[in-house]
Amino acid sequence: MDLIWLIPLLPGLGALVNGLVGVRAFGKRTAGLVANAAMAAALALALYAFWQLLSLPADAREHTVRLAAWIPPIPLALGNGAIGGFTVPWGFRLDPLSGLMILVVTLVGFLIHVYSTGYMHGETRGAYARFFAYLNLFAFFMLVLVLGDNFLVMFVGWEGVGLCSYLLIGYYYEKQSASDAGKKAFIVNRIGDWGFIVGIFMVYGTFGTLDFRAVADAAGPMGVEAAGFGTLSIITLLLFIGATGKSAQIPLYVWLPDAMEGPTPVSALIHAATMVTAGVYMVGRNAVLFSHAPMTMEVVAVVGVATAFMAATIGLAQHDIKRVLAYSTVSQLGFMFIAMGVGAFAAGAFHLMTHAFFKALLFLCSGSVIHAMAGEQDMRRMGGLKPHLPITYATMLVGTLAIAGIPPLSGFFSKDEILYRAFLDHKVIWGVAVATALMTAFYMYRLMSLTFFGAYRGPAWEAHGGRADHGHAASGGGHGHGGGGWRGPHESPRSMTVPLQLLAVGAVLAGFVGVPAALGGGNAIEHFLEPSFVARTAAPPGATAPATHEARGLGEAAHAAESKGGEGTGHAAHLSRSAELGLMALSVLAGIVGIAAAYRIFVRAPEIAETLARRWSGAHRVLSNKYYVDELYGATVVAGTMGAARGLWAFDRSVVDGAVNGSGWLTVSSAWVSHALDKYIVDGLVNLVGAVLEAGSFVVRRVQTGLVQNYALVMLFGVFAFVSVYLFVR
Amino acid sequence: MITATHYLLLSVGLFSLGVIGVLTRRNIIIILMSIELMLNAVNINLVAFSHELQNVVGQAFAVFVIVIAAAEAAVGLGIILAFYRNKETVNIDEMNLLRW
Amino acid sequence: MAEAAAFYILAALILGFGVLVVTAKSAVHSVLFLVADFLCVAALYVTLQAEFLAVIQVMVYAGGIVVLYLFVVMLVNLKRPPDAQRDPRRLGRLGAVLAVAVMVELAAILAVGWSRPEGEAGALGPSNVAQVGRALYTDYLIPFELASILLLVAMIGAILLARREM
Numbered sequence: 001m002d003l004i005w006l007i008p009l010l011p012g013l014g015a016l017v018n019g020l021v022g023v024r025a026f027g028k029r030t031a032g033l034v035a036n037a038a039m040a041a042a043l044a045l046a047l048y049a050f051w052q053l054l055s056l057p058a059d060a061r062e063h064t065v066r067l068a069a070w071i072p073p074i075p076l077a078l079g080n081g082a083i084g085g086f087t088v089p090w091g092f093r094l095d096p097l098s099g100l101m102i103l104v105v106t107l108v109g110f111l112i113h114v115y116s117t118g119y120m121h122g123e124t125r126g127a128y129a130r131f132f133a134y135l136n137l138f139a140f141f142m143l144v145l146v147l148g149d150n151f152l153v154m155f156v157g158w159e160g161v162g163l164c165s166y167l168l169i170g171y172y173y174e175k176q177s178a179s180d181a182g183k184k185a186f187i188v189n190r191i192g193d194w195g196f197i198v199g200i201f202m203v204y205g206t207f208g209t210l211d212f213r214a215v216a217d218a219a220g221p222m223g224v225e226a227a228g229f230g231t232l233s234i235i236t237l238l239l240f241i242g243a244t245g246k247s248a249q250i251p252l253y254v255w256l257p258d259a260m261e262g263p264t265p266v267s268a269l270i271h272a273a274t275m276v277t278a279g280v281y282m283v284g285r286n287a288v289l290f291s292h293a294p295m296t297m298e299v300v301a302v303v304g305v306a307t308a309f310m311a312a313t314i315g316l317a318q319h320d321i322k323r324v325l326a327y328s329t330v331s332q333l334g335f336m337f338i339a340m341g342v343g344a345f346a347a348g349a350f351h352l353m354t355h356a357f358f359k360a361l362l363f364l365c366s367g368s369v370i371h372a373m374a375g376e377q378d379m380r381r382m383g384g385l386k387p388h389l390p391i392t393y394a395t396m397l398v399g400t401l402a403i404a405g406i407p408p409l410s411g412f413f414s415k416d417e418i419l420y421r422a423f424l425d426h427k428v429i430w431g432v433a434v435a436t437a438l439m440t441a442f443y444m445y446r447l448m449s450l451t452f453f454g455a456y457r458g459p460a461w462e463a464h465g466g467r468a469d470h471g472h473a474a475s476g477g478g479h480g481h482g483g484g485g486w487r488g489p490h491e492s493p494r495s496m497t498v499p500l501q502l503l504a505v506g507a508v509l510a511g512f513v514g515v516p517a518a519l520g521g522g523n524a525i526e527h528f529l530e531p532s533f534v535a536r537t538a539a540p541p542g543a544t545a546p547a548t549h550e551a552r553g554l555g556e557a558a559h560a561a562e563s564k565g566g567e568g569t570g571h572a573a574h575l576s577r578s579a580e581l582g583l584m585a586l587s588v589l590a591g592i593v594g595i596a597a598a599y600r601i602f603v604r605a606p607e608i609a610e611t612l613a614r615r616w617s618g619a620h621r622v623l624s625n626k627y628y629v630d631e632l633y634g635a636t637v638v639a640g641t642m643g644a645a646r647g648l649w650a651f652d653r654s655v656v657d658g659a660v661n662g663s664g665w666l667t668v669s670s671a672w673v674s675h676a677l678d679k680y681i682v683d684g685l686v687n688l689v690g691a692v693l694e695a696g697s698f699v700v701r702r703v704q705t706g707l708v709q710n711y712a713l714v715m716l717f718g719v720f721a722f723v724s725v726y727l728f729v730r
Numbered sequence: 731m732i733t734a735t736h737y738l739l740l741s742v743g744l745f746s747l748g749v750i751g752v753l754t755r756r757n758i759i760i761i762l763m764s765i766e767l768m769l770n771a772v773n774i775n776l777v778a779f780s781h782e783l784q785n786v787v788g789q790a791f792a793v794f795v796i797v798i799a800a801a802e803a804a805v806g807l808g809i810i811l812a813f814y815r816n817k818e819t820v821n822i823d824e825m826n827l828l829r830w
Numbered sequence: 831m832a833e834a835a836a837f838y839i840l841a842a843l844i845l846g847f848g849v850l851v852v853t854a855k856s857a858v859h860s861v862l863f864l865v866a867d868f869l870c871v872a873a874l875y876v877t878l879q880a881e882f883l884a885v886i887q888v889m890v891y892a893g894g895i896v897v898l899y900l901f902v903v904m905l906v907n908l909k910r911p912p913d914a915q916r917d918p919r920r921l922g923r924l925g926a927v928l929a930v931a932v933m934v935e936l937a938a939i940l941a942v943g944w945s946r947p948e949g950e951a952g953a954l955g956p957s958n959v960a961q962v963g964r965a966l967y968t969d970y971l972i973p974f975e976l977a978s979i980l981l982l983v984a985m986i987g988a989i990l991l992a993r994r995e996m
Contacts, residue, residue, distance in 0.1 A: 705826065707917055709922065716753065716925060751852035753926060760852070785954075789883050789965075799895065803898055814906050
């Protein structure tokens with residue numbers, strides 16, 4: 001476990017090798033091999049570290065490795081240590097939460113690396129190596145983010161993944177829309193990062209340290225800010241702003257759908273499975289802080305549910321297969337924030353993990369579809385692909401069922417846990433969330449229907465080859481997507497289908513680590529993650545709940561305090577088992593209804609969709625235009641910024657430049673005056689002295705005749721004078 | 731009776747002769763010889779007082795003066811030789827490079 | 831009386847030869863007059879009970895230094911008379927006048943009378959050489975050695991100055 005710092009470093013080395021050497025020198029095989037080997041090694045190390053973590057007793061599952069001082073103490077300390085004491089180590093901490101995260105990141109990351117070797121093989125050699133360098137770099141930063149033991153190391157990873165996201169979205173930088181999307185992602189993330197970094201400042205200002213464990217332990221005994229809006233509330237709100245930027249929540253979600261301009265494996269890895277969950281992870285990492293700020297929790301939950309609902313509605317009306325998945329991601333992230341907001345940190349992290357599996361799976365499947373359709377992303381031009389892509393179809397169905405929450409797939413367990421906890425917290429949130437779940441099932445099955453069922457609507461291909469779908473694997477990279485010689489939809493090569501199958505297995509099985517008690521499970525993941533979300537310090541006497549809380553009690557701690565902390569654990573009481581099962585059935589029902597409706601509308605009677613769209617044309621237009629949010633932002637923020645920039649430019653040109661030029665003119669004229677003074681007065685004085693001396697020397701130098709005897713004569717004058725004095729004065 | 735005053739008057743006369751020689755002659759060798767005359771005048775002075783005071787120290791100093799005179803003559807004549815080799819002259823009026 | 835006669839004769843000779851040394855047209859003549867002058871001074875030393883110094887005067891001055899002068903005068907074989915070029919700014923006459931004035935003043939001082947300086951009254955014994963030698967090698971040993979070093983330096987300097995350039 002002392003080697004956990006190697007886990008991020010290995011992909012970092014891979015990125016270094018590929019980025020510095022590979023781009024110029026490596027063939028595709030070598031570049032892919034380097035990147036995959038780095039990820040495989042990281043995965044192996046992560047598994048080993050996780051196994052070691054599991055072998056520890058539950059309350060000691062925390063291991064910190066401090067590599068070196070990053071910011072050493074400044075020697076010029078003030079007397080009270082107010083300034084010089086600021087130190088930051090390169091510290092990495094393995095605890096249940098980060099252990100889970102490194103497993104997800106390395107496992108999903110590795111599978112996507114493997115997938116990418118197949119998906120990207122149509123690229124040129126340098127671009128191929130560049131892609132893998134970026135992917136490795138991303139893995140490096142993501143692992144730094146989740147392993148960092150303090151805010152600043154996390155922030156390094158945070159910014160690093162943002163950079164990699166930008167690089168990978170804009171991977172096809174020749175494409176205007178891709179580079180625009182990259183810039184959009186970067187700028188929107190900056191807004192969130194502002195909140196994050198100001199939050200970090202406040203954390204340091206409040207606690208005097210940036211170490212997560214120390215902050216949590218210091219915050220543990222503090223009072224819950226139930227009544228007012230205190231320091232912790234402000235800190236957590238700022239941190240949450242950072243999380244909304246990274247995890248694409250309202251109002252900063254707009255970048256994520258555009259991020260689909262990047263290659264599909266990137267969308268799968270970064271914009272679905274890992275990076276966008278960084279915000280969720282960060283909130284979970286600071287669970288102690290958040291649970292002391294119930295008002296912020298309220299905000300988190302509301303933002304989460306609003307995002308989930310809104311993104312789901314938009315997802316209903318999108319035609320681009322990847323955009324549907326992107327809005328689905330935003331929606332699922334909203335679910336995670338609901339979990340965080342209602343205090344179910346473990347449930348949020350659990351959903352994070354299952355989502356990583358099934359959403360990566362769905363994205364990779366969509367990539368496989370796009371690959372098969374030679375770059376076509378519009379679902380209206382697909383359909384009937386099921387016989388052409390049997391493996392993709394099967395795995396994508398698994399993913400769809402998982403996200404729809406059909407038991408016993410992984411999505412069911414995690415989503416149901418969140419819904420249950422939301423129900424305990426607030427019925428309205430629960431209601432909207434269930435509606436969202438229904439819509440999720442609907443639009444996902446709509447996607448399935450439009451893609452795999454019905455009649456083929458895509459472009460015709462030269463029929464002479466017949467079903468040439470396996471020719472791709474045989475030709476071994478003979479054509480890229482969009483290239484000539486497309487011979488119809490075909491199944492993807494092994495390097496792509498094998499990861500799909502593995503992820504499908506993961507999507508099926510990942511949920512079983514968190515089978516709830518109501519179904520006879522032990523909810524192992526909650527017990528496992530719990531130590532990451534609590535302070536080790538005891539709560540003060542005033543806070544009642546933690547004393548009796550059990551595994552899922554911490555959220556209740558906040559809410560108990562929220563309800564004036566009066567009756568201790570009363571509010572956190574569990575529903576009866578039957579009620580819990582009823583809720584479960586309800587959420588399953590929502591999934592089934594959604595699927596059934598989609599099946600009815602899009603498979604059985606496609607004309608219904610047309611009718612509906614026509615009847616609700618206004619709503620449909622609003623949805624397919626994504627609520628005009630981009631236009632709104634364009635009209636307000638972007639236009640405002642541009643206007644302000646233009647104004648500032650004008651100000652700059654007239655006033656600032658004027659001032660600069662004025663001062664320049666002033667300098668020139670004063671220099672001229674100074675020059676004149678210098679020339680006529682200072683130089684004049686100097687020259688005067690020189691002239692006087694010269695003239696004087698003209699007179700005096702005549703004494704220096706060079707005649708030795710005249711000099712001796714002067715001596716004799718001296719003798720004469722002395723003798724005269726002696727003679728006449730004595 | 732010959733007193734010390736007589737010797738001193740002789741010394742003054744000889745010294746003044748040397749001074750006149752130094753200041754008026756242009757041949758630098760003769761100037762050096764005039765300096766020897768002046769040194770001799772000093773020696774006469776010293777010996778006269780030695781005699782007057784019946785003290786041998788004056789004679790000892792006269793020995794030192796002779797030493798100085800010998801050294802001065804050696805170095806001075808060496809300089810004159812070197813100068814003559816360069817300038818083909820011993821005229822002190824032509825030795826006036828050290829001027830404006 | 832013999833003493834006074836010797837003094838006046840010697841003084842006249844010394845001053846006379848001195849005038850000749852300063853005024854002689856030829857440098858060779860000047861050197862020869864200088865030798866005569868030194869010999870007279872040596873004789874004067876004898877009258878003053880300074881026999882050792884008289885011998886030194888003859889040997890070093892008349893025998894050494896003046897021969898050196900003679901050599902140089904011979905070496906400096908002048909193609910043109912040394913006085914040919916005369917700088918008009920040289921104040922030779924003023925110098926002579928001033929020298930005479932100083933002489934008159936000093937003589938006046940002597941004539942007015944001078945107080946005999948206090949000093950250890952010793953005795954110049956018959957063994958003048960022994961006395962001078964003792965003084966030089968006891969009380970004045972360090973000046974004596976310094977004088978020898980000075981002579982050595984002067985010798986080296988003279989050799990360096992006089993040797994032909996390589």
